[in-house]
Amino acid sequence: MDFLNHTIVSWTIFLPLLGIVALLLVRGEKQERMTALIFTTATFLLSLHLPFHFNSAEGGFQFLQRIPWIPAFDIHYTVGADGLSLWLAVLTTFLSVLGVLVSWKSIKKNVKAFFILLLLLECGMLGVFFSLDLFLFYLFWEVTLVPMAFLIGIWGHERRLYAAIKFFLYTMAGSVLMLGCILWLYNLSGTFDYMTIRQQMASGLYHLSPGTEMWLFLGFFIAFAIKVPLFPFHTWLPDAHTEAPTAGSVLLAGVLLKMGPYGMLRFDLGLFPHAARAAAGWIVVLGLIGIIYGALVAFVQPNMKKLVAYSSVSHMGFIMVGVFTFSLIGTQGAIYQMLNHGVSTGGLFILVGMLYERRHTFDLSEYGGIAKVMPIYAGFFIWIVMSSVGLPLLNGFVGEFMIMLGTFTATVAHAHVYGMVAAVGVIVGAMYLLHWTRHTIWGELANATNKVLHDLDRREIFVLTTIALLTLFMGVASPYFLNKTSATTAQVVQPFQPNPAVQSAGLVVRQGAGQ
């Protein structure tokens, strides 16, 4: 067991790569699908080892593994997990299994290549969350970029080439600036090791001027803001989502977007607290604009997939507000909302994808009265939409509530205004999602072609059941998840607390809300 604890992270990251090797060896589409399913499932089960053996009391990194790699640059292969990365990694492995399942029938050409890229993407995403060496982090960050662009570009819909190139260039532009900042930090510290740099930054060893710190902060921040995407860096997202195949959208919304807030919490807040505090006002305002703007645009979308894509912009805005108001409970809420959004929006994309497989259109006006022909589908649809709206007992409620609570109680200026705007965002969010439900599920079954639609098959029911149950579980058993993240979160927000008393008060509030 000890050996497993020391290497579990590496096994989780690289098991998908073994899956690629296996995929190269097998022949036949059926076998290829099975292989992909087996390896993603195995990775998921393996990743469950992490929460079960995770010490919730400890905020630092666990399951650490450190191997020298390129001594000339003091680059190590350093991986580990803390409360921040723990659940995101499990979310990744979970959604990857669903990604394989939803692609079971919809991917017909180049099946082998599709699953190879999917597994490579999984490896990259896990690597991003587990890397504790800036070089390694950047490496995995770029590794996620390539397969995603190919998934969109090869298996996407009509305008896939445009979307794939736009996605690639946007992300690349952000990440090269991040690379510049990483190299800057390397020149200061002589290492790429995250923990060393964080400790040296905190001790003020480098004597950075506020201006320099702000530039470094921004270099990282823009790369992450593009990923989130924070308004006004969001324009790639609707295109990428609309054109991507279902599995691509699920992983894009579910995991890739999370790399943004994760990176901000880990690097921007972790390394440059002063600059983060200085810039927070602007960022929160942009996040709030994103909430309202995304919701309004989603409301008028005639294209279902674009609707869900803009809903992501809106939801991710909440997370940004939670992160950059620096309250313990708000940050906990943001982390939880990252998981919720992954599950719920992943579910929404799967739902949209299932309709597309039957009708080959995302056009909202083509649908209506679906509940009459696909009752099981309609049930899942309403359930998952409700989780996204934030219905109490389901997961979305917990996250949004904590973020708003955190915003109202935050010590930053104008916290109340932020909280009120965010609350309006919740209402607008309910508006477009219910509007969408009404036009798709309820109403007259006017379109004749919709009368022959067959309801879900067993595979689809299985996929949606796991998501529905998970939203319920996360809605009622949130302390199970949040207890594991709280120690790390406390560490993250600690530099932002004016005095220790407020910090412990925040802890009390969190425990009160969690139980």
Next chain:
Amino acid sequence: MNLVPTEFYLRILPEIVLSVFALLIMVIAGPARHGSRARVNGWLAFIGCLVALAAVMVQAAHPGDAFSSMFRVDDFTIFLHVVLIAATAVIVLLAMDYLPQQGLERGEFYALLLFATVGMGFMVGSVELIMIFIGLEISSIATYVLCGYRRHNSHSTEASLKYFLLGSFATAFFLYGIALLYGASGTTNLYQMASQGLHISPDGISHAGLVLAAAGLMFIGLGFKVSAAPFQMWTPDVYEGAPALVTGFMSAGPKAAAFAVALRVFYVALQDSSATWFWMIWAAAILSMCLGNLGALRQTNIKRMLAYSSIAQAGYVLVAFAALGAQGASAVLFYLAAYVAMNIGAFAVISHWAHREERYVELKDYAGLGFRFPWLGFCLSVFLFSLIGVPLTGGFFGKLYVFQAALHAHLIGLTVIALLNSALAAYYYLRVMVYLYMRPQEQPIECAPFTAPLWLAVASCLGVTFWLGIFPTQALDFAVKSAQQLLH
């Protein structure tokens, strides 16, 4: 009369070996003209390269000066010899696939390749300006001829003539620079210039202006060879017209050799006046990156696109060059090694895919290639990803090193421009992959059978690209050591 010590010959053993093999090929190229017998030439050239690589080991065992301190064997020389001769070996292998396909199988090609390599060997090993010039000429003349090797094709002839005329012009600039430098210092030996200091000549008069003029003129000559802006005008036409394989060779070997000469001249002989010529390099770096990348965006011919790309790549090397010091030099060396591997690799696939008379060199001819020939598509993609600078490839680590060196030298503006350029460049490399994988093929293009030499060549480029990207330690240490020896 003193006998020339044996060690002197050992120190130029790779050049001797290559010359002998080149002459041998010239002799047997007559009888072995057609059909399977023509293959002998290629294998002979390949063996020649392998023997020359072995000779580099001998050379490495005898460090020191040779022939009145005209030639110096140090780690810098060894590093570049390995890179250049290995590059030629790969090109020879590719030629065995390419020439029969084009119906151009003749021994002279290999002989010229080896002679060009001899010239480059002298360029990188010489520490004396006249010898460097002679090396430059040997390699240039061979390359001019190689450019026009498809002599029935007007583009090829045009490329040859253009390269020859402009090339000679540039070389004249270089020679003029040599003359001025000799005037300022009274010597042609680079290390002697460094040790006596150029600013104060023996007669006590300051020659700062003369030295600056010399630096400018020599940079024009070398800038032409490495296709750095604003001396890059010839590159797209020549790269497009020359046989694809020769383009691959030109974009790698002579470019690396010219950069090596630039390192010796500027970092060693002109190191005292670095403050004055630094801005020249700085401006050329920015111009090369921007003009190269912007030019490449609109190309539909893949050879032309890679021509612009090679201008941009020269720009990245110049960024490292501008960083000065041992770190700048080792970043230049490492990047060159990575660049040679990935660029030759890319041209290997391109020249194989070109078919007879180079019919298929437009981007649209690559539509659907990736799924029909997965391995070929995979290899080309890896080389392109390396050119973009995606992690795990040599191109990425090279870029990382270049940017790190530049930041270390506090060239923040230059680094930011370079970073943005490398993001911009992703577009046109990615466009090739869009054709490879994401567009349906318009006409079924049959691929010529893959031959063993082709696979061997592509696999070694692929191996080196990954090796430099994943386990760069050895190459890195070697580059650092070479750079330190260069400066001391």
